[in-house]
Amino acid sequence: MSAGHPFDAPLASWIEAETGLKGARVSRALSGGNANLTLLLATDDGPLVLRTPPENAISATSHRGIEREATVLRAIQGHVKAPRVVGWCEDAAVIGRPFLLVSHVDGEAITDTLPATYPATAASVNRLGEDLIDELAAIHRAPWQTIGLERLGNPQSFLERQITRWRAARAESPARDLPL
Template sequence: MRIASDVVDYEVLASWMDSQGLPGGEIEDVEQLGGGTQNVLLKFRRGGTEFVLRRGPKHLRAKTNEVLRREARVLSALDGTDVPAPRIIAACPDETVMHGAVFYLMTPVDGFNATTGLPALHAGDASIRHRMGLEAAISLARLGAVDHEAVGLDGYGRPEGFLERQVPRWTSELEGYSKLDGYDGPEIPGLDDVAAWLESHRPADWRPGIMHGDYHLANLMFSPSGPEVAAIVDWEMSTIGDPLLDLGWLLATWPDADSVDIAGPVGQAGGLPEPAELIAAYAANSTRNLDAIDWYAVLACFKLGIVLEGTHARAAAGKAPREVGDLLHTITLGLFARAEKFISGGAA
């Protein structure tokens, strides 16, 4: 059964694939996959080969095509590295081909999302779940080790002044929410103190590299036969910045005794490594200086909390479901409480 042709025009797809010298024949066994909340992900078979197509949603947003072009560029650049990521087969950056939508084809990933379900092997062995967490940190270290200029990603982001921009950028974003009718402004204990601490403790030296931008367990696919990361997915937020912010993001979103539900089944099953173990695993596979890792974890809490508060503000203005806004506001409060914990006691 095919997905509706108003999402993917199969005749156009087949013609374009022929022009790329890809296997021909009928497009068969079409299946819609999860992964990402906005973009379309389809697996299909043609000429005895399996492909995964990624494109924007049926109703494209203003920046959708540019995001897809950037995803294709970064994934192509990572081909040949030891970073576990989907491999690009071919990309169509020309939006006129598929009725306005940029798309690309990649290899299928043999893996599962541990935040939505666990195979029996992983569910039944705490040592495997422990190693899964360490592998998440190790895979991230591999990404941070890639020379972005050597793989052709010079100009992919604006690393100059990256750290200096962070607090003003997200403070301004938060202030902008107040323009929404019905939102009385953020009620976030610790907001000003966290912002001030970030500004006064900002690292003086750092080394630019590839950032995933949203690195947490839900954006990892794990091998069904062991603890290894099969692929890092959803590269929509990728840029050239400070890769240690990705490690901070992992720490900020890592489940603890009070928040196992944020990681779904793998968090609830237990056995995951402690934050100190994640940091040690990253350090053992990286040449980066982790002396300021507390700062990156606090920044991640600050940034993510403000991003989630945006939905709370839109809900107050009637532009998003109230229950969703309330839930995300609760998570924001938890992130700022975690930031203050990191400040007082360290991320490890």
């Protein structure tokens, strides 16, 4: 993606009005995600990242996942390494759907293969695993009851509710028969 992306003009206007940052434009899509559109934006003051559900989202409430992401990112600031929330926009008139705007954190999206920038050694893989465990532990040490996450949901019977929710979503948008 380059200059001239359909999001450029409405995004630039919204970002400048909401944050004061000028010259926002889409640089390119970022890889590594599976469900949401993740775009690298350039601004006159540096890069940002935009996250939004895909245009053809499975559910009319799919943006709620990104809204929860914004809530969690705001709450864990200062407790773990995470991008800073720059803005949240629910106004579909801007780009056609809600979106989250966060600071850019330079790095690699690690999926099922080690990026070429990492040495393919046992020590490198072990270090990545240890770093992941350290950050997960930091997330779990965050005082969720006092940083705004206590309102996020009901921790009781979470797994049971998820099974019911995803079965209903699957029934609404069947793609092919799958064994349950």
